[in-house]
Amino acid sequence: MSFVRKRYYLWLLKAYFKKWKKIIFASILIGAVVFFLFAYFFNFFITPLFEKTVRRVGYFGIHTPQTLPENVTGDLSFGLTSVLPNGKIVPGAAESWEIKNDGKLYVFHLKKGLFFHNGEKLTAKNISLDFKNVVKKVINDNTISYEMKNSYSPFLSSVSKPLFIKNFQGLGTYKVKRIDINGGFVKLIILQNINNSGSRKTIYFYPSQNALKTAFALGEIDTAIGVTNLSIKGSDMGSWKNTRVTKNINYDELVSLFYNNADSLLSNKKLRQALNYALPPKFSEGLRAYSSIPPDSIFFSKPPNYGISDIEIATTLLSGMKDLDKKFEISTTEEYKSLADNIAINWKALGIKTEVKIVTEIPKKFQILLYPFKISQDPDQYTLWHSDQISNIIKYKNLRIDKLLEDGRSTNDQGKRLIIYADFQKYLTDDVPASFLYFPYAYTLER
Numbered sequence: 471m472s473f474v475r476k477r478y479y480l481w482l483l484k485a486y487f488k489k490w491k492k493i494i495f496a497s498i499l500i501g502a503v504v505f506f507l508f509a510y511f512f513n514f515f516i517t518p519l520f521e522k523t524v525r526r527v528g529y530f531g532i533h534t535p536q537t538l539p540e541n542v543t544g545d546l547s548f549g550l551t552s553v554l555p556n557g558k559i560v561p562g563a564a565e566s567w568e569i570k571n572d573g574k575l576y577v578f579h580l581k582k583g584l585f586f587h588n589g590e591k592l593t594a595k596n597i598s599l600d601f602k603n604v605v606k607k608v609i610n611d612n613t614i615s616y617e618m619k620n621s622y623s624p625f626l627s628s629v630s631k632p633l634f635i636k637n638f639q640g641l642g643t644y645k646v647k648r649i650d651i652n653g654g655f656v657k658l659i660i661l662q663n664i665n666n667s668g669s670r671k672t673i674y675f676y677p678s679q680n681a682l683k684t685a686f687a688l689g690e691i692d693t694a695i696g697v698t699n700l701s702i703k704g705s706d707m708g709s710w711k712n713t714r715v716t717k718n719i720n721y722d723e724l725v726s727l728f729y730n731n732a733d734s735l736l737s738n739k740k741l742r743q744a745l746n747y748a749l750p751p752k753f754s755e756g757l758r759a760y761s762s763i764p765p766d767s768i769f770f771s772k773p774p775n776y777g778i779s780d781i782e783i784a785t786t787l788l789s790g791m792k793d794l795d796k797k798f799e800i801s802t803t804e805e806y807k808s809l810a811d812n813i814a815i816n817w818k819a820l821g822i823k824t825e826v827k828i829v830t831e832i833p834k835k836f837q838i839l840l841y842p843f844k845i846s847q848d849p850d851q852y853t854l855w856h857s858d859q860i861s862n863i864i865k866y867k868n869l870r871i872d873k874l875l876e877d878g879r880s881t882n883d884q885g886k887r888l889i890i891y892a893d894f895q896k897y898l899t900d901d902v903p904a905s906f907l908y909f910p911y912a913y914t915l916e917r
Contacts, residue, residue, distance in 0.1 A: 523670065524671075525672070525692055526674070526691040526692045527671055527672070527691060527693045527694075528682050528685050528686060528694045528695065529542075529674070529682070529695050529696055530695075530698075531696070532655050532675060534655055534656065535651065545644040545661055545671070546634070547641045547642045548562045548640075549599070549629055549631045550597075550629040550630070550633070551629050553627050553630045553847040553848075555766055556767055556768045563580060563581060563584060563633055563641060564629075565579055565580065565581045569882050571617070572621055573880065573882045574617060574618055574621050575618075576617075576626070577613065578616075580593070580594060580614070587646075590635060590639070593612070594614035595611070597614055598633070599633065601618075604616050604617065620880070621879075622880070623878070623880065623882045624848040624850040626848075627847050643664060644662060644664065644671065645662055645664055646660070648660040655675075658672060658674050660673070680702070682696070682697060683697060683702045683707065686707075693914065693915065694914065694915040696720075696912050696913075697913040697915055698755070698911065698913070699755075700715065700913060714916045714917070715913055716914040717911060717913055719756070720909055720910045720911070721845060723909065724762060724845050724908075725755070725756065725909075726759075726905060727813070727904060727907065728838065728841065728863065728904045729745075729904060730837050730839075731865050732865040735796065735798075736837065738791070739902065741787075741791060742903070743787050745820075746902045747778065747781070747784040748816050749816060750779060750813075753907060753908040755809065755911065756908030756911050757909045760775070760776045760899065760906060762845070762898065762906055763845075763849050768888070769849040769892075775900065781819055784820055794822060795823075797825055798837060799824070799827055799838065800814065800837075801829050801836040801837070801840070802839070803829060803830065803841070804828055806840050806841075807828060811826060813840070814826060849891045852878075855868075855871055855898065864904065868897070868903075871894065874894040874897070
């Protein structure tokens, strides 16, 4: 009896399915479509309403589309190579490269399967990196070469510049959703994560440190990047509730005292050394520097006088020196006035009188210049110190330094470069064409 009943129910189920199978299949199909549409809608429209995925970020500085901060362009794209913080070169859009013809020819082999934000495939033909006096040649879709007249080892750093095609279409995890430009300068830029349309960054730029900090205090931005000090109207922003502070060191910039080596007094090496030894051992504004190459670089080498601040050594060096009763003049901007005043106080202990002159830009004529300069990720500083360079604003001449700078940029052997730049730091810091003060602290504020 039980067996008969089972067969009856099975027959009934088959009959039902046969009669209604079209409706059953249609219902399953419609249900699947509705499920996936709901999942898509929820992910891209509902989730952003409940999750804070839109970050408002503020930066200090006035920028054109061509001078955006590396933090911003790094989100949008990457170059043929990438440079690690310590100066090591690693692959970027190029999976490998060859250096030929005694360092005059660079051949890059591109990674496959890379696409710009508009869907265009990365090929050698759409790489827009061009350099003066360098011949670019497309060998095939995946191979590109650059050839120059003279060997130039920093070139691998040069091609780390992010790759873009028209309208900021890059290769990175974010794409430009909107950019507002006023008078040629970027007012704001909105970046959207290519993997999640609800994840965005709205980036604002502020002309001064006070404007950046005020925007954070008023809640206009959630994150302030590159704050140089935490004080605002007598209040310590680091002590505010619901504010997280991250202290960083900006190794891309070095605040220094540049001595005019053509000056009748400052052409004296012993005087420059004395002024250098009399400087404070620490600065509250940043990490004390004793070399022009950052300590996190693989090319950094401690020179013999590293870390020495000694007023007695300075006094001994000045012994018997003439014309020290004359006033020295430090030219600097308003931002560094208090720093210049403190340096003048230190030098007063040597019997040296110093005046501080406020300027709005680098003057054509100066005796001592207190100013920051940019540090490249490659140790090459040829344009700054070589005697035949127009950008050598202190008129510094040293044949040994010239030769080291020439050798350093003409070899791709890293072992040789390490030795060359160790010697460069040794002799440059001994000659003291400039006093290196500090790598500035940069704070990030988040709420």
